[in-house]
Amino acid sequence: MTRKSADNGSRSTIRDVAARAGVSAATVSRVLGGVYPVSTTTRTRVMRAVRDLDYVADARAKAIAGVGTPTLGFVLDDITGPSFALMAHGVEREATRLGHLCLVCSTDGDAQHELDFVETMRAQRAAAVILVGGGADTPDYRARTAHVADALAAAGSRLVLCGRPPLDPGAPVTVIEYDNEGGAYALCAHVLSQGHQRILFLGGKPDHTTAQGRERGYLAAHRARGVETDPTLRLTGDFTRDSGYRLMREALAARLEFTAVMAATDMVAAGALTALHEAGLTVPGDVSLVGYDDIPFARDLHPALTTAHVPYEELGRLAVRTALGRERGSSSDEHLLLGTHVVVRDSVGAVGS
Amino acid sequence: MTRKSADNGSRSTIRDVAARAGVSAATVSRVLGGVYPVSTTTRTRVMRAVRDLDYVADARAKAIAGVGTPTLGFVLDDITGPSFALMAHGVEREATRLGHLCLVCSTDGDAQHELDFVETMRAQRAAAVILVGGGADTPDYRARTAHVADALAAAGSRLVLCGRPPLDPGAPVTVIEYDNEGGAYALCAHVLSQGHQRILFLGGKPDHTTAQGRERGYLAAHRARGVETDPTLRLTGDFTRDSGYRLMREALAARLEFTAVMAATDMVAAGALTALHEAGLTVPGDVSLVGYDDIPFARDLHPALTTAHVPYEELGRLAVRTALGRERGSSSDEHLLLGTHVVVRDSVGAVGS
DNA sequence: CGGTGTGGGGAAACCGGTTGCTGGACGAGG
């Protein structure tokens, strides 16, 4: 009555199974575990007891004993964002394909929360922790992230930065980025090639590295073509749909002059598009528009959005693969840069046509 | 050299900390754990050792010992779907708010995979498992799900069905649904009230309960208004954007007669809208369109989509709350039904106007 | 018939924590 009673919600232990099968716990473990020689009669008896009790071994106990499925932590800003969702999907698929469990946490941009979660993952002895999505690249950020990277590395785990500002070289970190600047450059060059000279840039937070990269591309494309940029055409907000909507309304209200809009994100572009429609402007007739990310919805906007495709799902897959399967040079800090390409749809037209 | 060597990637144990602080493991545990009386000098020594070694207690070991954060499992079809993402967000937020970890798994509609994951969750001794998203309501499904529900309940855990066909009464399951039929009824009634008589229904898989509920609402609204329904106007596909696009093209090619389209999903509506645009039809001028779900993107379609709002995020929150905080009647099977309401935007017009 | 090899299974140590119980040291009071 003191223990081993199965009356309350208590799960049955391996010893319960052993007792029911009339063998020792060791034998049950061996039957279940694998390749140790066990006589057929014993095996059947044990299996029968297992089935009768509907026994499942405690994964945590197995983990502690050194056997068992490693888990992997996954942190993102907000699963609600389509690009994050795509990465999450990639991560999750690849993790389960490799037989890993996936602990997830969204931070809503709270850096402290993020750090806390990484600490939790360390306590969980996660095989790797994947941090996803851009952030502010402050010295403070670098220091703190480098510290958790060290802590993780010391524990035999690994920190993966995915589409996020890399740390100083030497930090035990795997970085997987995609080319924000290159994609934005190509995209902006495309718009410029249609004759547009004044392109409104709807950016993200000023210290957000993803936003910075895309703005750099925007600027570089102008420079390469010898087109001067007007600082008043560069607005900052965040990566949400509402930001795009609001920024666009403000730009319209301020009577800013532009013939094209480059949004830092497809979401921003979607909001901007709605604002344009509401103002009675047509796209691409009156103004051209491009986004960034190529989220699935981009083609269902009207007009279908010209944007830069980022292989988000593949990014997530890659993150877990490199995090887990880093055979050679266990401490080598890898850095991958995935390319992006522009996909032309219907939202940009030639100026003056 | 045999053990306790910290050379490889091995994390430090509580005994390492104890040794370094010159105390026993029990004392370290008590210092860290909480309220047990410990002298100040000992406490400082231990804390110092903890900091030196950057020690974090193994959460799995704690869990096994009966202390520690319970986790909770979360299964969905595909995190990429906006409504799923919303629910996932709600689940995750509420779980972390309550101090629980969140193990996630997406099944891509594979029932076997789903069952496997639930089994894994049982092995993890998850506090609850939340199954999200509709499925086929076959006898086989009921039997298998009921079985895992029993297994979970026997282990002191709980299965939560969220927006998904309920089991036979008596099964130890918490069901949280939203009113598919009612929402579809209201939505369809709204369309009918604008004078539309022939409404194309773009449905999901025939045996999918969510799709069925919405179709029932569609039919009931017709019946209530005395409008006859034409079976050839009810097409089946799935809940994806591509399905809507394809179905709409087929309907157009087949020269089906209709003045309005009711899509089973906003995603389906998005695809359908694009197909309509491509065919040179205007919405709502030539044909009216409604969706279902009120995903964030719905208002950025052009025209902004009239649809039924489902409180997905709240649904997720509620799921974990009821799953975890079921105080009274530990074995009572609860059943919650959340209401939906139609949100009118610009995609339906009066017929003949 | 006895020695040896081997297959099968149990006792016990271990994984990394927690906690009940015990006991020593120290201060206070008689």
Place this chain on the structure above:
DNA sequence: CCTCGTCCAGCAACCGGTTTCCCCACACCG
């Protein structure tokens, strides 16, 4: 000065598994 009570810390058992080591029984062979 002795005794008693309190405070603190350690020993050891326990959580639920795995695995090493060992022993027993049996078959086989000389």
